[in-house]
Amino acid sequence: MIELIQYSKTYGAYQAVKPLSLTMNPGVVTSLLGPNGAGKTTTIRAIVGLTRPSAGQVKVQGIDVWKEPLKAKKLIGYIPDRPYLYGKLSARELLRFIAGVHNLGEVTSKIENWLQFFSLEDFGNSLIETYSHGMKQKLTVIAAMLPEPPVLVVDEPMVGLDPKAAKQVRELLQEHARKGNTVLLTTHSMPLAETISEKIAVLHKGQLRALGNMEELKNQTHGGDLEEVFFKLLEEEAQHVAAT
Numbered sequence: 001m002i003e004l005i006q007y008s009k010t011y012g013a014y015q016a017v018k019p020l021s022l023t024m025n026p027g028v029v030t031s032l033l034g035p036n037g038a039g040k041t042t043t044i045r046a047i048v049g050l051t052r053p054s055a056g057q058v059k060v061q062g063i064d065v066w067k068e069p070l071k072a073k074k075l076i077g078y079i080p081d082r083p084y085l086y087g088k089l090s091a092r093e094l095l096r097f098i099a100g101v102h103n104l105g106e107v108t109s110k111i112e113n114w115l116q117f118f119s120l121e122d123f124g125n126s127l128i129e130t131y132s133h134g135m136k137q138k139l140t141v142i143a144a145m146l147p148e149p150p151v152l153v154v155d156e157p158m159v160g161l162d163p164k165a166a167k168q169v170r171e172l173l174q175e176h177a178r179k180g181n182t183v184l185l186t187t188h189s190m191p192l193a194e195t196i197s198e199k200i201a202v203l204h205k206g207q208l209r210a211l212g213n214m215e216e217l218k219n220q221t222h223g224g225d226l227e228e229v230f231f232k233l234l235e236e237e238a239q240h241v242a243a244t
């Protein structure tokens with residue numbers, strides 16, 4: 001479970017995220033949507049312990065990420081929008097290192113299965129700096145999934161992935177939630193969000209504009225697919241601002 005309790009973030013005088021309370025439940029894929037600059041990455045970075053909240057609390061599995069960072073981070077898998085990997089290691093070295101940090105024990109066959117799953121087995125001993133963007137992204141997914149984290153946070157996962165890998169990652173995220181884990185995803189892909197998520201939260205200008213499943217959002221906006229719902233929500237917001 002992920003809990004945001006009156007979480008907010010200010011950069012200088014600018015309030016990037018206004019007080020936000022939101023719970024993401026286990027067993028569910030939740031998508032966090034919003035236009036550029038809405039505050040999605042800022043929120044995600046607070047959840048994974050990278051950007052300190054200005055106020056409020058962020059908890060994973062009941063643990064405050066900013067009061068007990070080590071305890072919390074053990075529970076979180078994070079797939080950032082750009083793969084940040086140490087280029088001087090090979091994939092196998094990196095994955096063994098991660099297994100060590102998480103005390104996973106003997107994981108050789110698990111690592112090999114993952115590399116095969118993403119067709120990386122022939123490149124497992126090559127330095128990561130020689131990988132293409134998509135290969136790095138696949139490795140980032142493996143690195144996050146290897147410890148089987150109860151909380152998985154994913155920022156724009158499909159960027160740079162080929163169609164087969166994108167489908168594999170989509171199914172992985174769904175399967176991970178089905179096993180009872182919490183999965184939070186941000187994406188600009190409306191078809192992806194519509195296919196994958198049971199719950200959708202829409203942020204705009206740092207504020208929560210809508211929350212619910214597809215049916216609830218459609219009823220709220222009288223929209224058709226998620227793309228239409230999304231635009232209607234932003235339109236309503238613009239009209240509201242113009243009227244005030």
Ligand SMILES: Nc1ncnc2c1ncn2[C@@H]1O[C@H](COP(=O)(O)OP(=O)(O)OP(=O)(O)O)[C@@H](O)[C@H]1O
Pocket residue numbers: 011016034035036037038039040041042043
């Ligand atoms: N380190 C920072 N310093 C100052 N302002 C920042 C910083 N990081 C983000 N912001 C601002 O906070 C706001 C929210 O940014 P954020 O990256 O969270 O948006 P986003 O919803 O992830 O956008 P995108 O879809 O473009 O990735 C933006 O106005 C951005 O300029």
